[in-house]
Amino acid sequence: MNLRPLAAKLGITIILLIVGVLTMSFIQDAGHGQKEEPTHTENAQDESWQTEVEKEEYNAGKKIIEHITDSHDWHILDYKDSEGHKHHVSIPLPVILYHDGKFHTFMSDKLWHGHVYKGFKLATEGPDKGKVVKVIEENLINPEIITKDEGEVDHLPLDLSITKNVLAIIISSILLIIIFVSIANRYKRREKQAPKGLQSLLEPLIVFLRDDVAKDSIGEKYERYMPYLLTLFFFIFFNNLFGLVPIFPGGANVTGNIAVTGVMAFFTFLITTFSGNKNYWQHIFNAPGVPWWLKFPVPLMPVIELIGMFTKPFVLMVRLFANITAGHIIILGFISLIFVFGNIYIGLGYGVSIVSIMFSLFMSLLELLVAFIQAYVFTLLSALYFGLASEEHH
Amino acid sequence: MELVSPGIGLIFWMTIVFALLIFILGKYAWRPIMKALKERDEFIEESLTAADRAKKEMKELKFSNEQLLKEAQEERDAILREGRKIKDSIIEEAREKANEEADNIVENAKERIENEKKSAMIDLKNQIADMAITVAEKILERELSDPSKQKDYIEKLIDDTHLN
Numbered sequence: 001m002n003l004r005p006l007a008a009k010l011g012i013t014i015i016l017l018i019v020g021v022l023t024m025s026f027i028q029d030a031g032h033g034q035k036e037e038p039t040h041t042e043n044a045q046d047e048s049w050q051t052e053v054e055k056e057e058y059n060a061g062k063k064i065i066e067h068i069t070d071s072h073d074w075h076i077l078d079y080k081d082s083e084g085h086k087h088h089v090s091i092p093l094p095v096i097l098y099h100d101g102k103f104h105t106f107m108s109d110k111l112w113h114g115h116v117y118k119g120f121k122l123a124t125e126g127p128d129k130g131k132v133v134k135v136i137e138e139n140l141i142n143p144e145i146i147t148k149d150e151g152e153v154d155h156l157p158l159d160l161s162i163t164k165n166v167l168a169i170i171i172s173s174i175l176l177i178i179i180f181v182s183i184a185n186r187y188k189r190r191e192k193q194a195p196k197g198l199q200s201l202l203e204p205l206i207v208f209l210r211d212d213v214a215k216d217s218i219g220e221k222y223e224r225y226m227p228y229l230l231t232l233f234f235f236i237f238f239n240n241l242f243g244l245v246p247i248f249p250g251g252a253n254v255t256g257n258i259a260v261t262g263v264m265a266f267f268t269f270l271i272t273t274f275s276g277n278k279n280y281w282q283h284i285f286n287a288p289g290v291p292w293w294l295k296f297p298v299p300l301m302p303v304i305e306l307i308g309m310f311t312k313p314f315v316l317m318v319r320l321f322a323n324i325t326a327g328h329i330i331i332l333g334f335i336s337l338i339f340v341f342g343n344i345y346i347g348l349g350y351g352v353s354i355v356s357i358m359f360s361l362f363m364s365l366l367e368l369l370v371a372f373i374q375a376y377v378f379t380l381l382s383a384l385y386f387g388l389a390s391e392e393h394h
Numbered sequence: 395m396e397l398v399s400p401g402i403g404l405i406f407w408m409t410i411v412f413a414l415l416i417f418i419l420g421k422y423a424w425r426p427i428m429k430a431l432k433e434r435d436e437f438i439e440e441s442l443t444a445a446d447r448a449k450k451e452m453k454e455l456k457f458s459n460e461q462l463l464k465e466a467q468e469e470r471d472a473i474l475r476e477g478r479k480i481k482d483s484i485i486e487e488a489r490e491k492a493n494e495e496a497d498n499i500v501e502n503a504k505e506r507i508e509n510e511k512k513s514a515m516i517d518l519k520n521q522i523a524d525m526a527i528t529v530a531e532k533i534l535e536r537e538l539s540d541p542s543k544q545k546d547y548i549e550k551l552i553d554d555t556h557l558n
Contacts, residue, residue, distance in 0.1 A: 163401070163403060169407065177422075184425075184427050187427050206427060223428070227424040230419070257404065258398055259408060263412055
């Protein structure tokens with residue numbers, strides 16, 4: 001092992017960092033110096049912006065959670081105009097509520113800035129923060145959220161809104177359909193010919209899933225599971241990649257949402273259970289090769305196997321959710337570092353940005369790998385479970 | 395907590411969208427793609443086997459061709475050799491025969507010449523004898539009619555003979 005180049009690179013990096021921090025502090029100092037002159041209005045504005053930022057408490061944890069959780073609007077960016085007013089740029093999304101036997105449908109911009117619309121409001125704090133809640137009718141002038149203990153009616157309506165994640169799922173699904181149906185047409189048109197363009201980009205993945213995932217794990221009956229496995233893989237893979245794109249229509253933390261991964265794991269569970277043959281159920285309730293006293297009078301093995309039926313998809317759900325969420329949190333954490341340090345001293349923020357950008361770039365590259373690996377692992381394990389459920393006696 | 399508590403709405407939409415996605419992609423994308431891939435794989439495999447077979451056949455063909463060529467060459471050589479031999483022998487034989495024939499002819503000719511010569515001689519002798527007899531007859535007829543002249547003639551004859 002030759003550690004010399006590595007050490008040299010590390011040294012160069014550290015020197016660059018120090019130089020960067022010093023330069024940034026110097027530039028900032030210069031700005032401060034210029035600020036004293038009244039003729040430089042632009043700099044004065046910069047200063048006012050800086051002071052305002054310094055006044056605001058930057059809560060990294062809150063920001064990160066806001067980014068990775070679902071929401072009723074698609075937040076694009078915030079900016080301040082020359083007068084220092086803060087503007088939010090968001091895409092309003094449809095809110096669909098079912099409450100007291102009635103459907104309520106409206107766009108989420110009606111609820112922005114704490115507005116109450118049709119008796120609903122977006123909770124800004126508490127355990128239901130970010131959710132649409134019902135407010136007490138009499139209290140409309142000064143709306144208060146009914147908490148579960150006080151109110152007789154459930155203050156949480158059934159929320160079937162098209163949220164950010166739902167929209168992201170729909171967008172990526174439409175994209176998947178467009179891509180793969182066009183590829184399928186290409187296959188029909190160019191029968192028995194070498195793949196071309198997008199087809200040749202995705203064909204290795206399809207063939208890999210067929211030969212190395214499905215065939216190896218399931219065996220001869222792999223063909224009937226292929227549509228599910230391919231959909232699963234490409235859905236996870238595409239959404240993982242979209243999650244890494246910071247601007248619309250990317251950036252939604254779809255595969256890092258436990259509801260999404262849960263639904264996919266549930267599909268795997270359903271297919272596993274329904275494709276279970278006699279052999280599979282025998283393994284669960286009366287595992288061969290296990291001493292009888294493990295099954296009777298206390299059915300230890302059957303209980304363990306039965307629990308195993310549910311832990312397998314549960315683990316699938318948690319693994320994907322945790323991996324993707326963790327990746328997002330780490331990247332957002334590095335980005336937040338810039339603002340946390342910027343709040344202390346703006347030059348420090350610029351200095352730290354070099355390190356932060358490098359680390360989040362590194363993490364993003366790592367996440368590209370994770371995006372593939374997690375999609376692959378979810379698909380492979382699903383295929384293995386199908387294989388276990390449908391394999392013949394060996 | 396909000397991270398690990400799934401939203402009902404999201405579960406609802408995700409189930410619908412994902413089920414639809416599986417259905418649509420399964421019907422309009424995966425089925426034709428898998429079919430096309432399978433067909434292409436089979437086609438490639440078939441083509442490869444066919445190519446392999448053709449290669450083998452060609453090899454055999456080439457081998458047999460070479461064999462054939464070699465055999466033909468050998469045969470040609472053999473035929474040529476044989477032909478040359480036959481030619482030589484024919485020439486030799488012909489020459490011998492010709493010599494023999496020539497010898498025979500010469501011999502015959504000689505014999506015939508000898509015979510002819512002999513017969514000619516005999517003929518000549520006979521003719522001469524005849525002529526001599528005739529001459530002698532005529533001479534004798536004429537000369538003997540006149541005794542003086544007979545005498546002269548005889549003398550002359552004797553002179554001639556003497557002169558001869």
